Amino acid sequence: xxxxxxxxxxxxxxxxxxxxxxxxxxxxxxxxxxxxxxxxxxxxxxxxxxxxxxxxxxxxxxxxxxxxxxxxxxxxxxxxxxxxxxxxxxxxxxxxxxxxxxxxxxxxxxxxxxxxxxxxxxxxxxxxxxxxxxxxxxxxxxxxxxxxxxxxxxxxxxxxxxxxxxxxxxxxxxxxxxxxxxxxxxxxxxxxxxxxxxxxxxxxxxxxxxxxxxxxxxxxxxxxxxxxxxxxxxxxxxxxxxxxxxxxxxxxxxxxxxxxxxxxxxxxxxxxxxxxxxxxxxxxxxxxxxxxxxxxxxxxxxxxxxxxxxxxxxxxxxxxxxxxxxxxxxxxxxxxxxxxx
Amino acid sequence: xxxxxxxxxxxxxxxxxxxxxxxxxxxxxxxxxxxxxxxxxxxxxxxxxxxxxxxxxxxxxxxxxxxxxxxxxxxxxxxxxxxxxxxxxxxxxxxxxxxxxxxxxxxxxxxxxxxxxxxxxxxxxxxxxxxxxxxxxxxxxxxxxxxxxxxxxxxxxxxxxxxxxxxxxxxxxxxxxxxxxxxxxxxxxxxxxxxxxxxxx
Numbered sequence: 053x054x055x056x057x058x059x060x061x062x063x064x065x066x067x068x069x070x071x072x073x074x075x076x077x078x079x080x081x082x083x084x085x086x087x088x089x090x091x092x093x094x095x096x097x098x099x100x101x102x103x104x105x106x107x108x109x110x111x112x113x114x115x116x117x118x119x120x121x122x123x124x125x126x127x128x129x130x131x132x133x134x135x136x137x138x139x140x141x142x143x144x145x146x147x148x149x150x151x152x153x154x155x156x157x158x159x160x161x162x163x164x165x166x167x168x169x170x171x172x173x174x175x176x177x178x179x180x181x182x183x184x185x186x187x188x189x190x191x192x193x194x195x196x197x198x199x200x201x202x203x204x205x206x207x208x209x210x211x212x213x214x215x216x217x218x219x220x221x222x223x224x225x226x227x228x229x230x231x232x233x234x235x236x237x238x239x240x241x242x243x244x245x246x247x248x249x250x251x252x253x254x255x256x257x258x259x260x261x262x263x264x265x266x267x268x269x270x271x272x273x274x275x276x277x278x279x280x281x282x283x284x285x286x287x288x289x290x291x292x293x294x295x296x297x298x299x300x301x302x303x304x305x306x307x308x309x310x311x312x313x314x315x316x317x318x319x320x321x322x323x324x325x326x327x328x329x330x331x332x333x334x335x336x337x338x339x340x341x342x343x344x345x346x347x348x349x350x351x352x353x354x355x356x357x358x359x360x361x362x363x364x365x366x367x368x369x370x371x372x373x374x375x376x377x378x379x380x381x382x383x384x385x386x387x388x389x390x391x392x393x
Numbered sequence: 394x395x396x397x398x399x400x401x402x403x404x405x406x407x408x409x410x411x412x413x414x415x416x417x418x419x420x421x422x423x424x425x426x427x428x429x430x431x432x433x434x435x436x437x438x439x440x441x442x443x444x445x446x447x448x449x450x451x452x453x454x455x456x457x458x459x460x461x462x463x464x465x466x467x468x469x470x471x472x473x474x475x476x477x478x479x480x481x482x483x484x485x486x487x488x489x490x491x492x493x494x495x496x497x498x499x500x501x502x503x504x505x506x507x508x509x510x511x512x513x514x515x516x517x518x519x520x521x522x523x524x525x526x527x528x529x530x531x532x533x534x535x536x537x538x539x540x541x542x543x544x545x546x547x548x549x550x551x552x553x554x555x556x557x558x559x560x561x562x563x564x565x566x567x568x569x570x571x572x573x574x575x576x577x578x579x580x581x582x583x584x585x586x587x588x589x590x591x592x593x594x
Contacts, residue, residue: 125501142427143502144420346427377506379404379429 053112053304054087056269057134060305061109063298064312075324076316081105089115096120100127106327107132109311114138114180121145130331132311135304136265136285138184139376142346144331149314149341149349150307151286153188154375156264159353160229160284161192163367164262169226170198175216175240176231178205185231185264201225206232211239217247224253230263237263238273245277256280256357267302268363281358286351288363294352310349314340348374403509404429409443411435411460412452412475417500421450421475424505446470448509450496453487454478466491471512475500493519535572542575545582 065078081103085091092111099105100123108124109132111117117133124131124145131146139152172193176182182205190200201223204216213236220228232240244261248254256279266283274281287294287303295313300306319326321338335344342349353372356363373380408425412418413436422432433442436452439460443449451460453474461468466489474492476483487495494512496504539560546556564574 121503140506142424144423145502345423377404377428378402 053135053267053269054110056267056302056304057110057112057308058082060134060300060308060310061312063305064309064316067309068313068316071316074316074320076319078312078316085116087112089113089119092116092119093123096129096131097123097127100124100129106130107315109134109308111135114141117146128330132308132315134307134311138181138188139378140184142348142376144347147311147314147331147342147347147349148374148376149311150303151264151284151351151353152348152374152376153185153264154378155286155351155353155372156284157185157188158192158378159369159372160262160264160282160355161189161196163355164227164260164282165193165196165198168260170196171201171223171226172198173201173216173220173223173225173228174203174231175228176203176205177208177233177236179208179233181233181265182231186229189229206236206240208233209235211235213240213243216240217243220244220254220259221247221251225259227260227262230261230266233265238270238277241274241281242277245279248280256282260357267304269302269304271358271361278358279361282355282366283357283363284353284355286354288354288356288365290362291354291356291365310341314342343373346374346376348376350374402429405431406447407431407433407445408448408450408509409433409435409439409446410450410475411437411439411456412450413437413455417475417498420500420502421496421505424502425509427502428506428509430509444469448473448512450475451487451490451492453483453492453495454498456486456490461490465489471509471516473508473512532572535570535575538572538575538579542578545578 062080065080068074069077081099083095083099085095096108099108106128107130108120111120111131111133112135114137117131120131121143123129129145132149133146134149136151136156137148170193172189174186174189176186186203190203193200202219204219206213228244230237230240241261244254248256253259260280260282262282264284266281267285268289271278285303287300287306289301290299292299295306295310298309300309317340318334318338322329322334326334332344335342350371350373353369354365355367355369356365408430410418410421410432412434418434422434425432433446435442437460439462443462448471449468450473453476458465463469468491471493472491474487474495475498476487476495477498493515494508496508542560543553543556546559547553551559560571560574560578563578564571567574
């Protein structure tokens with residue numbers, strides 16, 4: 053995932069620098085915290101202190117994002133965060149260029165419950181992503197008259213998924229929402245794929261496996277177990293439209309590409325010297341994809357399923373404004389979403 | 394009556410910031426609007442709009458008694474103190490005013506959402522407890538009336554069991570609570586000018 057973000061950002065820097073029509077030239081300063089949560093703050097500080105860079109693209113987990121915010125505040129920097137997350141944050145130092153729950157989870161449930169039913173099994177990693185996604189899912193499902201048959205968590209990295217699989221086999225839900233991450237998720241998806249081969253009640257047609265953050269980045273470790281998985285996101289490989297006609301490897305790549313090109317557009321809009329503008333002024337009156345109030349972005353919302361090794365669109369719900377606190381009555385092109393109340 | 398916040402996620406709720414114009418107010422207002430609230434500012438007078446707001450953020454540093462149109466500690470909405478100086482006197486004043494949560498200056502975006510949710514929860518619990526205490530007090534007073542009513546009926550020659558039986562009968566036929574029936578008996582007996590028992594407990 054971090055490689056995809058880096059690829060997208062570097063491709064965008066090349067594109068901006070090659071664009072004769074843009075009076076902006078970027079140089080990149082790179083630091084790799086290697087996934088160590090304690091290294092993000094110091095390395096972000098190093099970038100802002102030792103170079104003229106004021107905008108940082110990066111971070112994968114919410115933990116790492118929260119780690120860099122104090123450094124951004126102290127040294128007047130901005131983070132462009134290009135990964136899906138669980139919402140309920142609107143830092144004035146961060147721009148969120150990937151989806152939050154009204155752009156992934158809620159549309160996914162809004163599609164899945166009428167299509168498959170309201171009896172749901174929830175899994176997650178013991179981490180804010182799993183906890184918050186499942187909390188919101190449970191609330192949405194119960195309010196829709198559905199029932200949560202089980203909700204199980206694993207520590208990050210744990211792969212003992214047998215109990216989850218057993219409970220799914222016994223409770224026979226209409227669909228499963230998977231918010232496990234990393235190795236736990238791969239182990240779980242492989243075990244569920246194996247179950248579907250022996251028990252026809254658990255094929256993708258009868259009991260699909262849904263997630264809010266699955267992208268093409270995870271195809272290699274999943275192999276055949278990726279087949280039939282359903283995900284929501286702003287982009288899937290081969291679907292042009294978002295960020296122009298470029299074919300990205302995944303939405304992570306597209307979201308970091310979009311972060312850099314949007315920054316270039318804002319700098320060009322305000323003219324020379326605008327690299328020193330406070331973020332609020334940089335965003336003011338400039339239009340574009342970023343909502344100046346919440347720093348979240350207008351994104352396509354697409355629900356897609358892995359078929360023959362690639363995502364195929366099930367439903368394209370058009371452009372949806374990010375609503376991190378679920379407090380605005382934002383709709384989608386397909387079905388107006390209720391604010392969960 | 395105060396308008397209730399309908400949305401669990403605060404969309405459209407109103408917040409009033411009682412603080413002189415300042416960067417802290419800008420940062421707070423920005424974050425509250427991002428969360429979805431409608432924000433008003435006031436200083437130093439709260440104004441009538443205070444009664445229609447759902448949350449009040451007040452300056453603990455320069456705030457003073459008399460800024461709020463209700464008795465200290467009885468705000469009809471959650472109150473959040475904006476604290477710069479952590480001097481004990483200022484914290485004590487914030488508590489007297491009835492702070493349900495606090496934000497430390499300088500105010501940035503972080504901490505605002507949790508302060509709103511914690512204040513709302515503390516306010517709801519405080520209000521539920523106050524209602525429960527009032528109900529318990531009413532029932533306690535009722536038990537005193539029952540004892541007095543039974544004693545009055547016993548003075549008229551009834552046994553204790555018969556006195557209780559008569560009270561129960563009255564409550565049923567008047568379709569009121571046992572305690573309220575006892576209050577009526579006590580009041581009627583006193584009004585009829587019998588042996589005045591009002592000072593006996």
